[in-house]
Amino acid sequence: MAVLLRDDLAVWQRLNVTSFLVSGIGRAVPELVGEPYEDADGTPYLAMFRQPVLVFEGTKETMAAAHARAVARALPCAVFTADMFATGNDRDNRAAVRAVGRAQLDLVGMAVHGPRNAVDKILKGARMHP
Structure with a gap:
């Protein structure tokens, strides 16, 4: 699972966009969500993703190319637009x-x-978020 953010976003926008986007993946691929948590006192907590979410950044052009590749491969994809x-x-x-x-x-x-090799190809040109 990977998130690609445009590199010209403010910090608050990056965080907001990331949270919205991963909620879409969790809904589309429910097996990515693990079991609920519980502390030693029996306090219940919500389940979370079972695997890391990798966050990348790129230019507007990198974003457009990655989107086109994701659509062409028909992989589960969530989008967030400036509008x-x-x-x-x-x-x-x-x-x-x-x-x-x-x-x-x-x-x-x-x-x-999607499969790691497919996601890697989709994100070609992007870099890990700092």
Whole structure:
């Protein structure tokens, strides 16, 4: 599982986009979520991903190329567009994405899940987030 963020985002945007994107992968691939946690006192906690989430960054062009490769490979993919920063709810987020053709999406982040070699090829040109 990997997240690709555009390199011109503010820190708060990077964190916000990452959290939104991984929620989509968790919904699409539920077997990635492990069992719930519990501390020694019996306090229950929510389950989390069973594997690390790798976070990368890249330019707008890197983002567009990675998105095209993910779509071509039909891997589970979540997207976050710049227009979504101006919305305040899920319905408006979906409408913002629906209003724009795939090639014109102003992507600021995407998450993808698949075999490691396929994800590596999709993220070609991106670098690990510092």
